[in-house]
Amino acid sequence: MSSMSKPNLNNPPWASAPRVALARIPTPIESCKYQWGPYQLLIKRDDLTDCPISGNKIRKLEYLVGDALAQNCDTLITCGGVQSNHARATAIVARRMGLGCVLVLSGETPDVLDGNLLLSKMSGAEVRIYPDANGDQRAERMHRVADELREQGRRPYVITSGGSDEVGVLGYINAAAEIAEQLLEDRTRVSAIVVAVGSGGTYAGLLIGAKLCAMDVKIIGATVDGTPESWRPKLREYIDRSVNRWQLNVQVGDDDIDLIPAAGRGYALSSGDELKFITGFAGTTGVYLDPVYTGKTLFAFDRAVKDGSVKLDGDALFVHTGGVFGLFPQRERLNQFISQL
Numbered sequence: 636m637s638s639m640s641k642p643n644l645n646n647p648p649w650a651s652a653p654r655v656a657l658a659r660i661p662t663p664i665e666s667c668k669y670q671w672g673p674y675q676l677l678i679k680r681d682d683l684t685d686c687p688i689s690g691n692k693i694r695k696l697e698y699l700v701g702d703a704l705a706q707n708c709d710t711l712i713t714c715g716g717v718q719s720n721h722a723r724a725t726a727i728v729a730r731r732m733g734l735g736c737v738l739v740l741s742g743e744t745p746d747v748l749d750g751n752l753l754l755s756k757m758s759g760a761e762v763r764i765y766p767d768a769n770g771d772q773r774a775e776r777m778h779r780v781a782d783e784l785r786e787q788g789r790r791p792y793v794i795t796s797g798g799s800d801e802v803g804v805l806g807y808i809n810a811a812a813e814i815a816e817q818l819l820e821d822r823t824r825v826s827a828i829v830v831a832v833g834s835g836g837t838y839a840g841l842l843i844g845a846k847l848c849a850m851d852v853k854i855i856g857a858t859v860d861g862t863p864e865s866w867r868p869k870l871r872e873y874i875d876r877s878v879n880r881w882q883l884n885v886q887v888g889d890d891d892i893d894l895i896p897a898a899g900r901g902y903a904l905s906s907g908d909e910l911k912f913i914t915g916f917a918g919t920t921g922v923y924l925d926p927v928y929t930g931k932t933l934f935a936f937d938r939a940v941k942d943g944s945v946k947l948d949g950d951a952l953f954v955h956t957g958g959v960f961g962l963f964p965q966r967e968r969l970n971q972f973i974s975q976l
């Protein structure tokens with residue numbers, strides 16, 4: 636159940652962290668036509684933080700770009716898969732702020748640009764695609780690009796994968812305070828908040844923020860890449876690093892890190908059941924989930940509630956982190972489900 640104590644983040648330790656206002660926030664919390672017994676599914680509509688920059692990344696970018704500008708940088712460099720939402724959001728933010736942008740992406744170069752990659756290219760970002768690069772290799776390549784740019788007299792700022800570092804985390808610590816305030820105002824009884832874990836920053840920020848606001852609610856992360864076991868130590872380390880960096884007076888215990896498996900066939904690989912769920916969810920609620928993060932998360936959470944591995948004693952709040960452009964590259968498989976309806 637959400638605590639009724641008022642969140643107290645009026646003058647937080649990170650108040651002086653440079654920030655640029657980019658996101659259309661606060662985003663609403665809406666109810667939808669989906670429930671489990673007496674408990675409703677509520678949705679925190681972070682898919683509405685903007686149109687082309689929509690999703691969770693913009694909240695992190697407010698602080699990351701603030702930091703880049705404070706360091707007088709003129710070019711953002713980041714990385715991800717070819718359909719990375721984070722890369723797309725960074726590219727468009729860079730354009731809006733008059734900064735250069737280089738994206739280091741991995742995966743196959745498509746014959747026809749689509750989804751996030753199409754939007755990134757339209758923003759004028761320089762896109763370098765490396766077919767087989769893994770996470771570490773992408774990080775190394777970003778630093779090589781940064782060296783190259785420095786040699787040309789430019790001032791690059793490297794943003795870690797997914798924007799999940801101690802600066803980016805601030806966006807979701809604030810979002811937790813925003814949620815606490817909204818639940819208090821609406822007098823809504825929420826027992827669990829659920830969100831995708833992709834690079835970890837959204838989950839870590841929400842958990843730290845919920846603790847800072849003394850919210851009596853489980854923060855459940857759905858691991859859409861890897862497993863809960865592989866994520867637990869990484870999140871522990873990331874949370875500790877963030878708490879230390881901002882000198883936060885907060886205790887986050889190991890038991891607070893509450894994770895459910897959601898990768899299914901693997902990162903960005905959709906099962907027929909997941910795509911059917913996404914299609915059905917749009918058909919019942921009018922809310923669109925993406926195949927890589929939000930669709931897998933809600934599909935896994937729904938199963939966990941139904942099989943009893945997650946127990947609710949109040950409504951559940953799903954943080955919709957965006958990603959709608961990821962539906963389009965899946966159009967052929969989605970067409971099959973739609974034609975079967």
Ligand SMILES: Cc1ncc(COP(=O)(O)O)c(C=O)c1O
Nearest residue numbers: 720833834835836837928956958
């Ligand atoms: C649409 C969407 N939802 C959720 C996530 C996961 O957020 P995080 O990377 O902060 O774990 C991402 C990115 O990884 C994303 O693009």
